[in-house]
Amino acid sequence: MTIEALNDAETLLKKIGNTPIVKLESLSNNQVDSYAKLESYNPFGSVKDRAAFWMVKIAEENGLIKRGHSVIIEPTSGNTGIALAGIAKLLGYTVEIVIPEKASDETKKIIRSLGAVLYETSDDLCPKVGAGTDQSIALAKSIASARPDKYYSPNQYANEANFMGHYKGTGPEIWEQTKGKITHFFSGVGTGGTITGIGAYLKEKNPNIKIIAVQPQQNHLIQGLRNFEESAKPDLFIKREQVVDDWLTITNDEAFASVKEILEKEKMLVSPSSATIYTAMKKYSIEKGYVVGIFADDGKKFKSLYTQQKIFSDTEFDLALKEARHLSQDSLY
Numbered sequence: 001m002t003i004e005a006l007n008d009a010e011t012l013l014k015k016i017g018n019t020p021i022v023k024l025e026s027l028s029n030n031q032v033d034s035y036a037k038l039e040s041y042n043p044f045g046s047v048k049d050r051a052a053f054w055m056v057k058i059a060e061e062n063g064l065i066k067r068g069h070s071v072i073i074e075p076t077s078g079n080t081g082i083a084l085a086g087i088a089k090l091l092g093y094t095v096e097i098v099i100p101e102k103a104s105d106e107t108k109k110i111i112r113s114l115g116a117v118l119y120e121t122s123d124d125l126c127p128k129v130g131a132g133t134d135q136s137i138a139l140a141k142s143i144a145s146a147r148p149d150k151y152y153s154p155n156q157y158a159n160e161a162n163f164m165g166h167y168k169g170t171g172p173e174i175w176e177q178t179k180g181k182i183t184h185f186f187s188g189v190g191t192g193g194t195i196t197g198i199g200a201y202l203k204e205k206n207p208n209i210k211i212i213a214v215q216p217q218q219n220h221l222i223q224g225l226r227n228f229e230e231s232a233k234p235d236l237f238i239k240r241e242q243v244v245d246d247w248l249t250i251t252n253d254e255a256f257a258s259v260k261e262i263l264e265k266e267k268m269l270v271s272p273s274s275a276t277i278y279t280a281m282k283k284y285s286i287e288k289g290y291v292v293g294i295f296a297d298d299g300k301k302f303k304s305l306y307t308q309q310k311i312f313s314d315t316e317f318d319l320a321l322k323e324a325r326h327l328s329q330d331s332l333y
């Protein structure tokens with residue numbers, strides 16, 4: 001499917017959400033059923049399609065942006081940039097993305113190929129929030145505030161629509177897909193939209209469900225996730241962080257070892273962040289339960305990282321791309 005082939009943006013936008021869950025046999029036994037929620041099945045390849053769509057939709061409803069006129073600018077470590085570039089452009093907006101230069105080359109290429117203007121800054125992988133705000137957030141703010149008539153920055157780190165996309169969408173989907181049997185939910189935290197939206201919904205349905213937040217080590221290589229010893233918590237996360245029951249920290253080495261293990265055992269080519277979630281699901285002690293983890297995107301755009309980290313050779317990666325299960329062939333980048 002190509003963007004050109006779609007003349008009806010609304011039809012495409014209806015494809016956001018309703019992603020599948022698949023059983024992880026390597027983490028399941030007689031007492032425990034483990035599942036991955038595969039967010040790569042969203043049209044632009046990640047969980048961030050949901051936040052991007054909801055932030056644009058609510059901004060339109062509140063009269064903050066106008067199709068054919070407004071420029072949307074956002075700091076992001078990758079997936080929000082891809083999602084906004086794809087979705088907002090389809091709806092008639094110009095998109096500008098501010099990204100840390102450490103984001104993968106593939107990510108930057110995808111954002112450019114979707115027609116967005118890209119500004120690179122020398123931040124850490126995930127732009128820090130709060131005091132000592134990183135360059136990407138500061139730059140997006142200064143560009144937007146100089147032309148308020150034209151520019152709008154959704155600011156995913158504080159935007160309630162980001163939470164809503166998960167509270168109204170991903171949370172209910174998981175509840176229905178597990179027929180209410182879910183006992184444990186695992187997610188990483190970038191802005192906190194995913195974990196608080198899903199966590200709040202699931203806890204309303206059953207307060208005994210455990211919500212486990214997974215963070216990478218300090219100075220990590222896990223695109224999309226945040227370590228809270230080195231970064232302040234985003235406002236959106238702080239607002240509902242009480243939904244989190246437990247925390248687990250996973251190292252780069254553990255996550256990269258899992259990338260290999262998941263390919264061997266599950267025949268899936270996953271992203272660094274999905275491997276981080278898998279590692280946490282594997283390490284966390286659960287005697288009996290029904291477990292779901294968010295696999296926020298897939299491994300397609302991480303060839304440069306995986307070959308540089310010597311997880312796969314060029315040939316091994318290309319073979320995995322051909323043979324892996326659950327690589328969404330339909331994504332639009």
Ligand SMILES: Cc1ncc(COP(=O)(O)O)c(C=O)c1O
Pocket residue numbers: 047079187188189190191192193194195223224225271273274294295296297
């Ligand atoms: C790659 C990636 N991006 C984003 C997120 C979630 O981001 P947020 O907290 O901003 O909803 C996750 C969560 O697991 C992730 O793995």
